[in-house]
Amino acid sequence: MSEFDPTALLEVRNLSKNFGAVQALKDFSMTIHPGEVVALAGDNGAGKTTMIKVVSGVFAPSSGEIRMQGKPVTFASPQDARAQGIETIYQDLALADNLSIGGNIFLGREPMRRLWGVLPVLDRKAMAEAARETMARLDFHVSRLNAPVSNFSGGQRQAVAIGRAVYWNAQILIMDEPTAALGVPEQRKVLALIRQLKTQGRGVIFISHNLQDIFAVADRIVVLRRGNTAGERQIADTNPDEIVKLMVGG
Numbered sequence: 001m002s003e004f005d006p007t008a009l010l011e012v013r014n015l016s017k018n019f020g021a022v023q024a025l026k027d028f029s030m031t032i033h034p035g036e037v038v039a040l041a042g043d044n045g046a047g048k049t050t051m052i053k054v055v056s057g058v059f060a061p062s063s064g065e066i067r068m069q070g071k072p073v074t075f076a077s078p079q080d081a082r083a084q085g086i087e088t089i090y091q092d093l094a095l096a097d098n099l100s101i102g103g104n105i106f107l108g109r110e111p112m113r114r115l116w117g118v119l120p121v122l123d124r125k126a127m128a129e130a131a132r133e134t135m136a137r138l139d140f141h142v143s144r145l146n147a148p149v150s151n152f153s154g155g156q157r158q159a160v161a162i163g164r165a166v167y168w169n170a171q172i173l174i175m176d177e178p179t180a181a182l183g184v185p186e187q188r189k190v191l192a193l194i195r196q197l198k199t200q201g202r203g204v205i206f207i208s209h210n211l212q213d214i215f216a217v218a219d220r221i222v223v224l225r226r227g228n229t230a231g232e233r234q235i236a237d238t239n240p241d242e243i244v245k246l247m248v249g250g
């Protein structure tokens with residue numbers, strides 16, 4: 001087998017995950033380079049969630065290898081994967097509704113300052129500044145920076161979750177159905193955010209049932225079927241018909 005690629009942000013090889021007798025993922029291999037968006041598609045039960053949970057430290061693989069920049073890595077937990085630069089954004093986004101963008105970016109890791117040089121208090125100014133800078137880096141404009149995120153639209157909430165990952169320096173963002181449940185204008189905003197992540201040299205794994213979105217934003221697509229890799233294509237070299245055939249098999 002060939003050498004691992006030292007320029008790859010993430011390279012997984014022959015990953016398998018069994019749940020008792022169920023082989024949820026079999027011999028899965030994938031590489032992501034800086035600035036690449038790789039879509040993961042497949043019907044229900046194909047193994048997409050299992051794959052992202054292995055790569056984000058939720059499940060240990062039954063076998064196989066994970067490397068970052070050519071170096072072997074293991075993830076003891078999602079926190080550990082995050083510390084190594086892999087952030088997963090699930091559909092629920094894990095935002096605290098009552099807090100602002102800054103509050104959400106720093107959730108549980110708030111910057112403090114000392115009042116009168118003694119009393120530790122939240123450094124709200126630093127939080128607001130980080131929120132402003134982070135959203136500007138994503139080229140995403142929100143007028144009410146200090147409003148609770150419960151007031152935000154679905155696309156804005158996605159932007160906050162992405163902003164938090166970017167602030168904490170995620171090199172790879174795994175996004176689980178980020179455009180499901182959004183109206184068309186909001187879907188466009190999320191796709192624009194993904195393009196912004198690309199220009200920053202980050203890698204994105206984009207899980208979606210929506211082939212239109214995949215074709216709009218991905219560079220490459222990997223199709224899973226019943227835990228197996230049914231095919232991998234450059235987006236420029238394929239079309240939705242071919243992808244649907246790979247998904248359903250036969």
Ligand SMILES: Nc1ncnc2c1ncn2[C@@H]1O[C@H](COP(=O)(O)OP(=O)(O)OP(=O)(O)O)[C@@H](O)[C@H]1O
Nearest residue numbers: 019022023024042043044045046047048049050051
């Ligand atoms: N914790 C678990 N215990 C046992 N079996 C599991 C577990 N998690 C997933 N599976 C099985 O593994 C297979 C792959 O499931 P997975 O959730 O990864 O698919 P998926 O492609 O994400 O589907 P969906 O689009 O419906 O989310 C399924 O047969 C599922 O029943």
